Amino acid sequence: MSKTSRENREFDVIIWGASGFTGRIATNYMHAQYGEGNISWAIAGRNQAKLDSVRNQRDIEVLIAESDDEESLRELVQKTKVLLTTVGPYTKYGSKLVAACAEYGTDYCDLTGESLWMREMISAYDESARNSGARIVHTCGFDSIPSDIGVYFLQKEMIARHGVPARHIKFRLRTAKGGMSGGTADSGLAMVEKVEKDKSLRSQLTDPYLLNDNFRGADGPDRISPFYDEDFESWVAPFVMGPINTRVVRRSAELLGDMYGSNFRYDEGILTRGGPTGFLGATGIGLATGLAMATLAAPPTRKIIKRFIPKPGEGPSEQEQEQGFFEIELKAKHPDDEALDLRAIVKGDRDPGYGSTAKMIVESAMALAHDDVKKSGGFWTPASVIGDKLLQRLPLHAGVTFELIG
Ligand SMILES: NC(=O)c1ccc[n+]([C@@H]2O[C@H](COP(=O)([O-])OP(=O)(O)OC[C@H]3O[C@@H](n4cnc5c(N)ncnc54)[C@H](OP(=O)(O)O)[C@@H]3O)[C@@H](O)[C@H]2O)c1
Missing domain, CATH: 3.40.50.720 (NAD(P)-binding Rossmann-like Domain)
Known part of the structure; x- marks a missing residue:
């Protein structure tokens, strides 16, 4: 043809x-x-x-x-x-x-x-x-535009203001409201079943540079337990989309050449709060995420779960979409001087997933x-x-904004 x-x-x-x-x-x-x-x-x-x-x-x-x-x-x-x-x-x-x-x-x-x-x-x-x-x-x-474009936005700001890229950017989900569709559930299950058929894929799943061709930076494996983050004065729980978004952002670091620098680091998590309640919240999210993964990984429990999740074609109602939102804070660390660190907020005016x-x-x-x-x-x-086109289009048309807050 x-x-x-x-x-x-x-x-x-x-x-x-x-x-x-x-x-x-x-x-x-x-x-x-x-x-x-x-x-x-x-x-x-x-x-x-x-x-x-x-x-x-x-x-x-x-x-x-x-x-x-x-x-x-x-x-x-x-x-x-x-x-x-x-x-x-x-x-x-x-x-x-x-x-x-x-x-x-x-x-x-x-x-x-x-x-x-x-x-x-x-x-x-x-x-x-x-x-x-x-x-x-x-x-x-939602995976992975807020992460990928949020980081791109902050690196542009850091370079414009201070002449260097940030050495480390942290993504912290502050709040979000939304639901899940049958197609998303089906796609998660498809990936679990793929790994079950070919166990050699497990090491690929945990490779922080899975989507890179040559670039290998300073990031290690995804954190799966809660930790305290001084930069946010808050406990942080693992974010279920992190293993996808981080791979995409690290591929951007390679494709954008020198823009992010050769030692660029990136990670994602969910903010709870400081103190014992924050610790308990982060631990609870970590345990719930681990339990959900373990339940999906085991064929007998997976079969039961399949009965309760939405079917292809189903998902959150129009009202749930309209009442949904998300808010993410990103912190960019200057390579030498923490007084020059930058923070940004990424917001969406509908439910994140749909x-x-x-x-x-x-x-x-x-x-x-x-x-x-x-x-x-x-x-x-x-x-x-x-990147530049989306930084114009998303705030103008799509209700997704990127704003420097300090
Ligand atoms: N990245 C994100 O943030 C994000 C957010 C939302 C969704 N997603 C992903 O987007 C995908 C769709 O999700 P969804 O909830 O919209 O799924 P869905 O409601 O199940 O829709 C799937 C679509 O694929 C079509 N389809 C299925 N098999 C086909 C085939 N063999 N040939 C041609 N078309 C076929 C279906 O057609 P019929 O109507 O004819 O069955 C339907 O139009 C999923 O992989 C989900 O994970 C990602």
């Missing part, structure tokens, strides 16, 4: 997976924000009837493509400049799409948090993406399609390819 050049593509953006829980929210946001403008976009999936109900009489084109049907994927990716996908678990349904985008020079963004799968994709298709010019960008949702995530991935796709992104093909992170 001959390749259609990027300039001759029919659409700027196609949303594949529009009938799913997050895909519907992304479609509605795209329509509300860009539906009437000079953007050409379409929705896609495997089920015409479901997609028609998402279209809901609006003037949106519908396309059909199935994850196992390579021909349908090749046709799909050649119709658009950017393919936004919410079809997950990505481990199960995502690989052939990445291969097609990399081959045909189609920019790509997704919501995966499946770090083992990302490693697999980078190793398998980076060369192909470099050759075709496709910019492939994983983790364009309301905010849907807006973040649409803005990522729009940045790739419409903004002047001067990066060549390959596997990028949000910060390393569209």
